[in-house]
Amino acid sequence: MALTGIEIYKHLPKTNCKDCGFPTCLAFAMKVAVKQVGLDKCPHITPEASAALESASRPPIQLVTIGVGENEIKIGNETQLYRHEEKFHRPTAIAVRISDRAEDAAIAEQAKAIGTMVLERVGLRFKVNLIAVDNESGDAARFEKAVKLVAENSGMACVLMSAKADHLRRAAAAVSGQRPLLYITDPAQAETAARVAKDEKCPLAVRADGVEALAEVTGKIQAAGVEEIVLDPGTRTVKATVEALTMIRRLALKNFRPLGYPALAVTASLDPTMQAAEASIYVAKYAGIVITDAREPWQLLPIFTTRQDIYTDPQKPVAVEPKLYSVGAVGPDSPLLVTTNFSLSYYSVEGEVEASRVPAYILAVDTEGTSVLTAWASDKFNADTITKAMKKADVDSKIPHKTLVLPGFVAVLSAGVEDESGWKVQIGPKEASGIPTYLKKQQWKA
Numbered sequence: 001m002a003l004t005g006i007e008i009y010k011h012l013p014k015t016n017c018k019d020c021g022f023p024t025c026l027a028f029a030m031k032v033a034v035k036q037v038g039l040d041k042c043p044h045i046t047p048e049a050s051a052a053l054e055s056a057s058r059p060p061i062q063l064v065t066i067g068v069g070e071n072e073i074k075i076g077n078e079t080q081l082y083r084h085e086e087k088f089h090r091p092t093a094i095a096v097r098i099s100d101r102a103e104d105a106a107i108a109e110q111a112k113a114i115g116t117m118v119l120e121r122v123g124l125r126f127k128v129n130l131i132a133v134d135n136e137s138g139d140a141a142r143f144e145k146a147v148k149l150v151a152e153n154s155g156m157a158c159v160l161m162s163a164k165a166d167h168l169r170r171a172a173a174a175v176s177g178q179r180p181l182l183y184i185t186d187p188a189q190a191e192t193a194a195r196v197a198k199d200e201k202c203p204l205a206v207r208a209d210g211v212e213a214l215a216e217v218t219g220k221i222q223a224a225g226v227e228e229i230v231l232d233p234g235t236r237t238v239k240a241t242v243e244a245l246t247m248i249r250r251l252a253l254k255n256f257r258p259l260g261y262p263a264l265a266v267t268a269s270l271d272p273t274m275q276a277a278e279a280s281i282y283v284a285k286y287a288g289i290v291i292t293d294a295r296e297p298w299q300l301l302p303i304f305t306t307r308q309d310i311y312t313d314p315q316k317p318v319a320v321e322p323k324l325y326s327v328g329a330v331g332p333d334s335p336l337l338v339t340t341n342f343s344l345s346y347y348s349v350e351g352e353v354e355a356s357r358v359p360a361y362i363l364a365v366d367t368e369g370t371s372v373l374t375a376w377a378s379d380k381f382n383a384d385t386i387t388k389a390m391k392k393a394d395v396d397s398k399i400p401h402k403t404l405v406l407p408g409f410v411a412v413l414s415a416g417v418e419d420e421s422g423w424k425v426q427i428g429p430k431e432a433s434g435i436p437t438y439l440k441k442q443q444w445k446a
């Protein structure tokens with residue numbers, strides 16, 4: 001947790017000598033608290049005070065980096081329990097599990113499919129972040145081969161999962177320099193695995209039987225020279241996992257250093273629908289990584305959607321640029337659909353226009369990223385704002401038929417828009433899903 005100015009002030013010399021460029025030690029402390037100046041600007045601070053302040057101001061949850069280059073994933077460094085206080089910063093990494101018991105060709109095929117899969121939602125593109133190679137075979141050579149196959153065919157960063165520290169060493173050496181996350185699944189081998197992680201310069205995930213046991217083991221791993229640790233509380237039911245993840249986050253934010261690391265969760269259900277549900281729950285409840293067997297697009301999309309919801313800033317609506325968009329090869333006869341610049345509203349309309357295969361213009365009116373009904377209720381989507389947006393986009397010179405389509409829910413605006421803009425207003429469907437039928441039947445030309 002960030003230190004307050006007063007907490008910082010307590011460690012300063014309190015001589016008000018002004019050598020730091022500030023009139024008093026308190027003024028300096030206030031600037032340090034808001035990160036406008038560094039502690040090093042005070043030449044009189046003692047090494048003990050400096051060390052105490054740096055330790056206290058360290059993020060409560062360690063930053064962990066997995067992978068390198070464009071595959072690099074960072075987790076941790078979160079500072080809050082509730083996202084309305086400050087947005088969550090580092091979205092949960094989704095890791096799809098591949099067993100080393102599968103045939104080589106199947107492993108390569110799965111890795112390629114996961115590495116190339118891109119899912120799109122409201123204009124954003126989502127990809128799986130990691131592949132977790134599971135040493136289910138219990139065989140070191142098999143594990144090493146599977147890890148190589150996955151790395152070569154997916155081009156992604158990996159989590160290497162094994163109960164044996166020496167298997168992790170061999171597999172890590174096979175992808176040396178790629179900084180995989182080593183995940184030791186046998187708590188008894190945690191300290192041996194820590195030596196492997198240190199030698200290979202990799203982060204280490206450690207499993208223990210419960211949160212208390214985790215708190216005991218992290219100190220030993222750190223003493224072995226590994227700073228970047230990921231916690232697995234060993235729970236495999238949804239209730240126990242949510243409780244453990246919540247406890248870890250709460251205690252970490254209270255600066256309980258043994259648990260000041262990101263945590264991972266593993267979905268245990270064999271039911272494909274439940275795998276997606278379970279993963280989504282862990283995304284919502286503080287998991288830094290979720291390892292899952294869910295790999296089909298229909299399973300992954302709800303997980304990504306949950307992650308997108310949790311990791312957006314609740315104080316900032318997700319908005320698109322307010323302007324005139326063209327979908328398809330628009331011409332002088334193309335319809336003009338009016339909506340707001342709330343991302344979900346805009347992309348719902350855009351997706352349905354694309355599906356209709358009828359080229360159309362979409363005017364996204366600036367409503368500060370609020371939806372049609374919310375903007376109408378707060379008077380941000382009215383005859384005046386719509387007409388101003390039309391003028392700004394110069395629709396008069398681009399669309400000679402001078403007819404626009406308003407969302408059905410705001411039909412009440414039609415007379416005002418006609419009066420202010422001089423355009424003819426048609427009332428479109430209430431829901432975006434009605435747009436293809438509406439456009440195909442050319443009702444807008446009526």
Ligand code: SF4
Binds near residue numbers: 012015017018021042
């Ligand atoms: S230089 Fe240090 S001791 Fe002097 S006023 Fe600034 S903070 Fe205080």
